[in-house]
Amino acid sequence: GDSVTQxxxxxxxxxxxxxxxxxxxxATGYPSLFWYVQYPGEGLQLLLKATxxxxxxxxxxxxxxxxxxxxxFHLEKGSVQVSDSAVYxxxxxxxxxxxxxxxxxxxxxxxxxxxxx
Amino acid sequence: xAVVSQHPSWVICKSGTSVKxxxxxxxxxxxxxxWYRQFPKQSLMLMATSNExxxxxxxxxxxxxKFLINHASLTLSTxxxxxxxxxxxxxxxxxxxxxxxxxYFGPGTRLLVL
Numbered sequence: 001g002d003s004v005t006q007x008x009x010x011x012x013x014x015x016x017x018x019x020x021x022x023x024x025x026x027a028t029g030y031p032s033l034f035w036y037v038q039y040p041g042e043g044l045q046l047l048l049k050a051t052x053x054x055x056x057x058x059x060x061x062x063x064x065x066x067x068x069x070x071x072x073f074h075l076e077k078g079s080v081q082v083s084d085s086a087v088y089x090x091x092x093x094x095x096x097x098x099x100x101x102x103x104x105x106x107x108x109x110x111x112x113x114x115x116x117x
Numbered sequence: 118x119a120v121v122s123q124h125p126s127w128v129i130c131k132s133g134t135s136v137k138x139x140x141x142x143x144x145x146x147x148x149x150x151x152w153y154r155q156f157p158k159q160s161l162m163l164m165a166t167s168n169e170x171x172x173x174x175x176x177x178x179x180x181x182x183k184f185l186i187n188h189a190s191l192t193l194s195t196x197x198x199x200x201x202x203x204x205x206x207x208x209x210x211x212x213x214x215x216x217x218x219x220x221y222f223g224p225g226t227r228l229l230v231l
Contacts, residue, residue: 004160036222043121043222044210089161105151105220107161 002027006090006108013080013115021075021111023064023090031092033057033066033073034105038087047075047088080115087112119145121213123223130201131231138196138226140211146191147213151220152184155208167194201230 006023013019025033032051036044048057053068062077073090090108120143130136140150149168153161165186167173173186183205185197194213198205206229212220 038222041224043123043224044212045222046219104163104166105161106163107153109158109160 004108010112036089119221127227142213150194
């Protein structure tokens with residue numbers, strides 16, 4: 001079945017450091033790819049997404065490019081801030097066999113990011 | 118953005134009792150609702166999906182008689198863990214989807230069964 005693997009955390013960085021969180025996937029079809037972020041005490045929020053190969057999703061300074069050849073969707077940010085401290089989840093969307101129940105999300109385990117000032 | 122709330126945020130119960138978790142979308146109507154569970158250091162695992170007016174569709178390995186899901190209205194879904202046992206202790210997360218592709222997640226409910 002479909003699966004998502006992301007790097008284990010926690011990742012601890014100093015403010016203004018460069019961030020990369022690796023994510024690779026396995027899918028039988030041609031999924032959409034997502035990054036979700038969960039701030040302390042809050043629900044998961046969509047950070048960015050890409051729906052086809054070579055698409056780049058971007059939001060709040062974060063970027064990720066859908067790489068079909070390497071089945072990857074790595075999350076990057078050039079300069080992290082303390083406020084970026086959160087748990088980041090990579091996910092894919094599989095329509096499944098029943099189109100009516102589309103958008104089933106398969107998640108990675110999550111990566112904790114801690115940014116120190 | 119859209120807001121989804123969950124209640125309670127955490128619950129401790131005795132083995133054999135039932136626990137109900139509510140999930141509400143506060144500012145939109147949800148046509149599809151999802152329930153996930155997450156074990157420590159593991160992925161969110163989809164438990165079931167429900168559309169308005171339909172019974173929930175459970176993922177393989179999820180007992181529908183144990184995890185009762187009610188799509189009560191366009192803004193409310195509930196998950197009832199019946200006859201809870203310690204192995205049911207987990208973090209339960211709901212999400213609601215309105216029009217479009219995006220799912221909006223609740224903050225989660227931590228269940229501890231003693």
